[in-house]
Amino acid sequence: MLETTTAGSLPKPGWLAEQNKLWPAWRLEGEALAEAKRDATVLWLKTQEDTGIDIVSDGEQSRQHFVHGFLAHVDGIDFGRQVEMGIRNNRYKAMVPTAAGPISLRARAHAMEARAARANTKRRLKFTLPGPMTIVDTIADGHYGDKVAMAMAFAAALNEEARGLAEDGVDVIQFDEPAFNVYMEDVATWGIAALERAAQGLVCKTAVHICYGYGIKANIDWKAGLGAEWRQYEATFPVLAASSIDQVSLECINSHVPLRLLQLLHGKDVLVGAIDVASDEVETPERVASVIEDAAEHVPVERLFPCTNCGMAPMPREVAVAKLRALADGAALARRRLGVA
Numbered sequence: 001m002l003e004t005t006t007a008g009s010l011p012k013p014g015w016l017a018e019q020n021k022l023w024p025a026w027r028l029e030g031e032a033l034a035e036a037k038r039d040a041t042v043l044w045l046k047t048q049e050d051t052g053i054d055i056v057s058d059g060e061q062s063r064q065h066f067v068h069g070f071l072a073h074v075d076g077i078d079f080g081r082q083v084e085m086g087i088r089n090n091r092y093k094a095m096v097p098t099a100a101g102p103i104s105l106r107a108r109a110h111a112m113e114a115r116a117a118r119a120n121t122k123r124r125l126k127f128t129l130p131g132p133m134t135i136v137d138t139i140a141d142g143h144y145g146d147k148v149a150m151a152m153a154f155a156a157a158l159n160e161e162a163r164g165l166a167e168d169g170v171d172v173i174q175f176d177e178p179a180f181n182v183y184m185e186d187v188a189t190w191g192i193a194a195l196e197r198a199a200q201g202l203v204c205k206t207a208v209h210i211c212y213g214y215g216i217k218a219n220i221d222w223k224a225g226l227g228a229e230w231r232q233y234e235a236t237f238p239v240l241a242a243s244s245i246d247q248v249s250l251e252c253i254n255s256h257v258p259l260r261l262l263q264l265l266h267g268k269d270v271l272v273g274a275i276d277v278a279s280d281e282v283e284t285p286e287r288v289a290s291v292i293e294d295a296a297e298h299v300p301v302e303r304l305f306p307c308t309n310c311g312m313a314p315m316p317r318e319v320a321v322a323k324l325r326a327l328a329d330g331a332a333l334a335r336r337r338l339g340v341a
């Protein structure tokens with residue numbers, strides 16, 4: 001019980017990409033880059049195993065960014081047509097590409113890294129994809145004229161890739177939906193439907209990750225204005241509980257999320273964020289264990305999976321390794337205290 005996992009992304013080594021950036025430039029190109037991506041994937045699998053992570057990931061070593069890594073393999077997107085758009089409800093502005101025609105998956109997006117990861121670990125393997133609502137919040141619409149129709153087109157493309165990943169031997173497919181914490185009404189009216197379309201027919205475990213974003217300034221400023229209690233999850237958890245998705249990954253440590261909201265996820269596995277990715281300060285096992293124990297008051301312990309709040313991509317590598325170890329040690333401590341194996 002209390003098997004550990006991460007939200008997905010891990011820092012890229014200095015020989016692969018620029019450091020401490022959300023959109024790092026690659027250091028290599030062509031076949032040398034492909035080889036370096038494979039090597040970094042294997043290295044992180046070994047590090048996750050050594051630090052005691054139970055359900056491991058490829059660390060997103062083969063993609064530049066969690067949304068655009070997938071979009072690069074999708075037809076119908078004009079990357080030359082960049083538009084400035086206020087994303088996450090105008091929290092920050094970004095230059096985004098345009099959907100200029102019908103959306104379809106050109107060819108498998110992540111087969112190389114999924115197969116490389118599967119061949120190099122016997123542990124359960126998790127793989128992440130961006131969720132449809134977050135994708136349409138990160139791209140301009142020059143074709144559909146309807147946000148929901150565009151989201152459903154991306155969901156179909158995501159589903160095709162997800163089915164391929166499951167065939168590659170991936171055990172858990174997680175869709176990242178930070179937009180679920182921004183457009184709470186849309187989640188109920190079409191966000192869950194788009195997510196379920198993306199996960200349709202998958203026989204492996206399915207998960208959704210909903211967070212308050214990476215530790216960048218725009219997010220930190222936004223969080224400061226959310227008040228003493230962050231209740232965004234209150235609107236989305238009941239609809240998620242009624243959905244076909246198996247697991248929900250959420251932000252917990254150092255956030256103002258009232259833990260009793262976790263009760264709204266009745267029947268789901270809960271990936272409880274016990275590692276803060278917005279701070280380089282490494283948590284003590286004691287601190288991690290206390291977050292797990294607090295969550296265990298609201299979620300059956302057999303449904304709890306200690307996890308990170310969000311991806312660790314922009315973090316110094318040695319800090320990320322120390323935090324993975326703290327996560328595993330904290331889970332072990334919580335197991336002893338709660339008297340579970």
Ligand code: ZN
Nearest residue numbers: 211213310311
């Ligand atoms: Zn996140």
